[in-house]
Amino acid sequence: MTAQASRNTGAGMGPARRAAVSTAAVALVLGVWQLSGTLRWIDPLLLPPPSEIFQTTVEILADGYRQVSLWQHILVSVLRATVAFAAAIAAGIPLGLAMGLSQPVSAVLEPFVQFLRPLPKIALIPLTVVWFGIDEGSKFFLIFISCFLSVVVSAAAAAVGVNKNRLRAAQTLGANRYQLFTRVVLPNALPEIFTGVRLSIGIGWTSLIAAEMVAANSGLGWMVINAGTYLRTDVVMLGILLLGIIGYLFDLALVLLQRAFVPWAGRDA
């Protein structure tokens, strides 16, 4: 249905034309935004115009923010997130698949997962200091927990969603349990798992801010919060832009990985 719909609405719009329209839309928004500052429609303190953010970027690239270079802030945040994402994926996918394939495992874990997953992770901040202290542990935990649970849920759903007829067909052809898993379950579940991971990483990246609210001295999330306390709205906007771009790059990397590992995604017969 979606393929049909996009073909209909996208009629007469080639990739080049589409890119041009998108660029024009972004340019228009930037232009109005800049004008709002230049013509003083809005106090630049409340919404710093792009020119000021650009100037701030130049300054921070030269001197860093709070004695730490901008690259280091970016690196610290990306490292924190990457480690937590990797751990969440490595632990979450096997656990999710186990829940999807085995009724007893699912029965045991389901209540905990379903309770924790929708829980606003920011509510855990006061506990993280008490549990994990003020070092990297508490930051890792906050990103990990928000990412991990949605990985588990999507992996379990993907395993449950594998077409029963295919499983039966493979069984009739004499596949053993191992073959059934590697040849049927995994290839069928992987596209959905990838989608789940993409969504989970989006959630995990959001909780970076929450993680860096606790006893941090560097990182993009911390930069945004600290700059906010001094009303440095220009630095806040720069941080937001960087967080958005990096979040997009994470997603792009996953899309590329998905194309490489599961080229059959979306081509279900």
Next chain:
Amino acid sequence: MTSHNLFKKLAAAAALIVTTLGAGVANIAHAEDVPQEVRFAWAGGPRVWILGKIDKSFDKSFGAPVKWIPFATGADVLSLFAAKEIDIARFGSSPAVAGISRKLPIEIISVPEVIATSERLIGRKSKNINSIKDIEGKTVAYPPNSTAQYALELAIKVNRLDKSKIRLVPLKPADQVAAWKRGDIDAAYVWGPFTQQFEADGGHEIFVTKQLQKDGYLVYNNFVVRKEFAEKYPQLVVKFLRTYQEKVDQYKKDPDGSAQLIAKHLDIPFETARSVLTGLEYPSSTEQLTPAYLGNGVTTPTSGIAKAAKDTANFLVEIGDLRKSDVPESFAPAINTSYLKQAVAK
């Protein structure tokens, strides 16, 4: 003190305020509009103006209800001012300086409290932290963008400590308590009631903010108004300062009784309230108009507070929180003593 006695005192205070207010209204021929409500930003701690919250003397003198809006750190106050959600705030010097530098339309109208011993550095006895020198090589927590952070950084500077050897951790006071219990931090620069919690749990005082005064650094809390509000209701601001001075007089007459009232109202231990209240110095309105504090308008550019504000701003530039180009040449234009002068004149 029996409650009956207390009631009598309160009634007397209220009567006094009503009479002075009556006289005040008679003096002002051109009665100005009264806002629907006046919004105060308060930090929730034991302070003298809480006396006015208890007996509603601010509400009575304004003829309009006061809404007390709570905040956790000075940083929140800046956001609240930017959003025009508050009219008058009592908060620390360093966040106020940050706000003025960022061109927030606010004015300093009074310096009700000079921080003496109410904010202090607490060290862990078991780690042999017995003087400020001993924090080298240790982990020290501070509340970000606060007068305590400013005092800590100044203490490091004037005592010529090697900052690179100290691990400084920004933590809100409540998180500091958790980190202290886990043994993650060895010292904390903070205010009451948190200082007392640390002192009851193996900590002791190793430095107080007052010690910075001999090096020429004044750390204070200020009353700040939203400029737009003060221009619209100047007489209300005058009444505010007058009522506040009455509360200070009430406190000075009976410090323990006042501390008891405040402790009861905030539901905190009496000792905690008393220790915070006695840890602040209260320059009178008249004293504040001398060049040592705000000056009288003419002397304001060279006054103690104008200099202290500039010192604070330079320091915030040094640690990278403010941009050098944002800091004004002088803070005198952001100090408005006209309300205080009228309040004193009567």
